[in-house]
Amino acid sequence: MYDTDLATLAVHAGRHDFTQLGVHAAPLDLSSTYPVPDPEAGTASYDAMAAGGAPVGSAIYARLHNPTVARVEQAIAELEGAEACVAFASGMAATTAVLLATAMDGAHVVAVRPMYGGTDHLLESGMLPIQVSFVAPHEVASAIRPDTGLVFIETPANPTLALLDIAAIVESAGTVPVLVDSTFATPVLQQPLRHGAAMVLHSATKFLGGHGDVVAGVVCTSEARARRLRQVRVLTGGILHPLAAFLLLRGLPTLPLRVEQAQRNAVALAERLASHAMVSRLHFPGHGDSDPTGLIGRQMRGPGSLMAFELHGGTEAANAFLRALRLITPAVSLGSTDSLIQHPAGLTHRLMDPAVREAQGITDGLLRLSVGLESVDALWQDLLAGFAAAEQVAAVGAGNDVRR
Numbered sequence: 001m002y003d004t005d006l007a008t009l010a011v012h013a014g015r016h017d018f019t020q021l022g023v024h025a026a027p028l029d030l031s032s033t034y035p036v037p038d039p040e041a042g043t044a045s046y047d048a049m050a051a052g053g054a055p056v057g058s059a060i061y062a063r064l065h066n067p068t069v070a071r072v073e074q075a076i077a078e079l080e081g082a083e084a085c086v087a088f089a090s091g092m093a094a095t096t097a098v099l100l101a102t103a104m105d106g107a108h109v110v111a112v113r114p115m116y117g118g119t120d121h122l123l124e125s126g127m128l129p130i131q132v133s134f135v136a137p138h139e140v141a142s143a144i145r146p147d148t149g150l151v152f153i154e155t156p157a158n159p160t161l162a163l164l165d166i167a168a169i170v171e172s173a174g175t176v177p178v179l180v181d182s183t184f185a186t187p188v189l190q191q192p193l194r195h196g197a198a199m200v201l202h203s204a205t206k207f208l209g210g211h212g213d214v215v216a217g218v219v220c221t222s223e224a225r226a227r228r229l230r231q232v233r234v235l236t237g238g239i240l241h242p243l244a245a246f247l248l249l250r251g252l253p254t255l256p257l258r259v260e261q262a263q264r265n266a267v268a269l270a271e272r273l274a275s276h277a278m279v280s281r282l283h284f285p286g287h288g289d290s291d292p293t294g295l296i297g298r299q300m301r302g303p304g305s306l307m308a309f310e311l312h313g314g315t316e317a318a319n320a321f322l323r324a325l326r327l328i329t330p331a332v333s334l335g336s337t338d339s340l341i342q343h344p345a346g347l348t349h350r351l352m353d354p355a356v357r358e359a360q361g362i363t364d365g366l367l368r369l370s371v372g373l374e375s376v377d378a379l380w381q382d383l384l385a386g387f388a389a390a391e392q393v394a395a396v397g398a399g400n401d402v403r404r
């Protein structure tokens with residue numbers, strides 16, 4: 001389903017100089033400092049990096065630049081069709097850098113809920129010198145003020161898989177740059193810059209890393225915006241470790257294959273989940289009335305492999321479900337080779353105001369499932385065990401009601 005261009009890029013991006021270097025695997029440079037044999041050349045290189053550019057000669061110091069990190073940045077920029085990419089120690093470090101860069105221009109941010117719980121909490125925390133207006137998608141245009149420096153959206157959104165029309169939001173934002181957290185989609189399924197977004201953010205901890213052993217964040221954007229982000233990164237120090245960059249690059253060639261196969265599994269499971277008696281609601285892009293304007297096909301190449309389903313019986317049923325699983329790992333995070341499941345109201349979206357949480361459809365019985373690469377039948381057997389356990393709890397609850 002993905003273009004061959006993307007498949008080819010995923011394998012070769014960031015590796016164009018291998019033959020010239022005489023290597024077949026990426027060099028890993030763990031230096032914390034770099035020799036500066038010529039002081040004047042060193043000063044020139046330092047000045048270039050302090051302005052957010054690339055080193056001219058010595059990389060000076062690992063907080064300023066690292067060639068292994070620069071290599072994976074180049075690769076991910078190519079996959080997103082971006083001029084540049086800036087990598088950070090985590091998705092949240094990337095988000096923080098964007099918000100700090102924004103605070104230098106206009107301190108007001110417009111954000112559309114729902115979004116990743118950590119992002120939501122950071123925006124609300126008062127930790128950063130920004131003001132935030134949370135609005136519904138149709139309110140973006142009227143929320144823009146003279147000092148608005150950023151519109152922050154996430155699609156598909158965590159954890160309800162709500163879809164936003166990127167081009168429509170970009171139009172509403174006018175001249176204000178729009179950032180899309182595209183973690184759930186990956187560049188395989190969605191390339192927000194092609195729809196007018198100014199920045200794309202990924203928690204590379206998820207699909208891009210893909211193997212559960214990397215924490216990383218990236219922002220893909222224009223070279224001009226990338227310079228601002230590198231300036232923030234140099235000063236605040238949220239750099240990606242080169243070993244994490246190496247692992248990230250190692251996972252990219254299989255990104256299209258992983259995303260495609262997980263999506264195929266998810267589509268097969270979604271049908272079964274939607275018709276199970278214990279499921280009161282399934283959130284999966286394209287399922288039911290979740291995509292009335294046809295974003296799948298136009299903006300996204302497919303629904304992806306994340307879904308959320310609401311169990312009858314609330315928190316108790318959800319907990320019983322999780323305890324009964326033997327194959328699917330109860331854990332936060334997503335986009336790994338193995339399937340992961342978690343309870344948003346109890347973990348990732350715990351810090352949200354419960355009323356706001358409910359209003360966003362993050363109910364107590366909601367479980368978020370990240371479908372991995374196991375066989376559909378093995379996954380379904382495990383989910384059935386979860387349903388059986390949840391059903392018992394729900395039946396006891398109903399029995400109590402009858403006795404009362």
Ligand SMILES: *Cc1c(COP(=O)(O)O)cnc(C)c1O
Nearest residue numbers: 090091092116158183203205216
């Ligand atoms: C996990 C996640 C983040 C945060 O990324 P970290 O790498 O955990 O800091 C941001 N946005 C989304 C959609 C996520 O799933």
